[in-house]
Amino acid sequence: MTEPLRIDIVSDVMCPWCIIGYRQLAQALEATGTAHEIHWHPFELNPQMPPEGQNTRAHIIEKYGSTPEQSEQSRQQMKALGDSLGFDFAWDEDSRMHNTFNTHQVLHWAETQDRKHDLKMALFEAHFTEGRDLSDNTVLADIASEIGLDRDEALAVLDDQRFANDVRNTETFWQQQGITGVPAVVFDRKHLVTGAQGVDNYTSILTQLAEMKD
Structure with a gap:
């Protein structure tokens, strides 16, 4: 074996x-x-x-220097990939990083x-x-x-x-x-x-x- x-x-x-x-x-x-x-x-x-975290979109834009449009495009790409793998990404404007x-x-x-x-x-x-x-x-x-x-x-x-x-x-x-x-x-x-x-x-x-x- x-x-x-x-x-x-x-x-x-x-x-x-x-x-x-x-x-x-x-x-x-x-x-x-x-x-x-x-x-x-x-x-x-x-x-x-920090303990209270940070808005996800604001964090991504700040950390990687991406534009809001690039951030949204990336989200849509990950959402489609997630859907194809049976995982649901449900971001919204209030989503936070912790x-x-x-x-x-x-x-x-x-x-x-x-x-x-x-x-x-x-x-x-x-x-x-x-x-x-x-x-x-x-x-x-x-x-x-x-x-x-x-x-x-x-x-x-x-x-x-x-x-x-x-x-x-x-x-x-x-x-x-x-x-x-x-x-x-x-x-x-x-x-x-x-x-x-x-x-x-x-x-x-x-x-x-x-x-x-x-």
């Missing part, structure tokens, strides 16, 4: 390309019948973001319950589809409880910041590996692929990896 392919994904739930890339990869994994195990790792797109340090801490805790992947998916949906405020600890605890985790425990983890150092150390580790943008996907601990590659490219990568193992 072949060992499952290890896939490490460095990402932030504020990153639309991270969920697009993951959905594309998931389709490729299914199409190729690849046995795999996924490990999610933290990355903060905006570590300096600081995700606490989000990564609750994800770290979920890993101790073997539910990190499930919570990661729920958080992408909460942010992009439902427009919920992921900088609010009570919202993070609510989302954890919606997938069957203990709400009080989630709140306690956020209140006492018990996993803050673990998250910081993991973020630093990946930065030291040269990861400066997300999504960053590492196959088999040695093959780094950055950005959302598309189903066809991921399928090709998985096929090549399988051939190398044979």
Whole structure:
């Protein structure tokens, strides 16, 4: 029996390309019948973001120097891609970016319950589809409880910041590996692929990896 392919994904739930890339990869994994195990790792797109966050469109224009028209065009492109992958991007004029340090801490805790992947998916949906405020600890605890985790425990983890150092150390580790943008996907601990590659490219990568193992 072949060992499952290890896939490490460095990402932030504020990153639309991270969920697009993951959905594309998931389709490729299914199409190729690849046995795999996924490990999610933290990355903060905006570590300096204040607690109250910032309007998403204003943030994108400020950070990347894009015009409102370019920002809208990009949204429409991502929306169409999301629709084709069964994921609903529901931006509006009030959509906000948030600081995700606490989000990564609750994800770290979920890993101790073997539910990190499930919570990661729920958080992408909460942010992009439902427009919920992921900088609010009570919202993070609510989302954890919606997938069957203990709400009080989630709140306690956020209140006492018990996993803050673990998250910081993991973020630093990946930065030291040269990861400066997300999504960053590492196959088999040695093959780094950055950005959302598309189903066809991921399928090709998985096929090549399988051939190398044979």
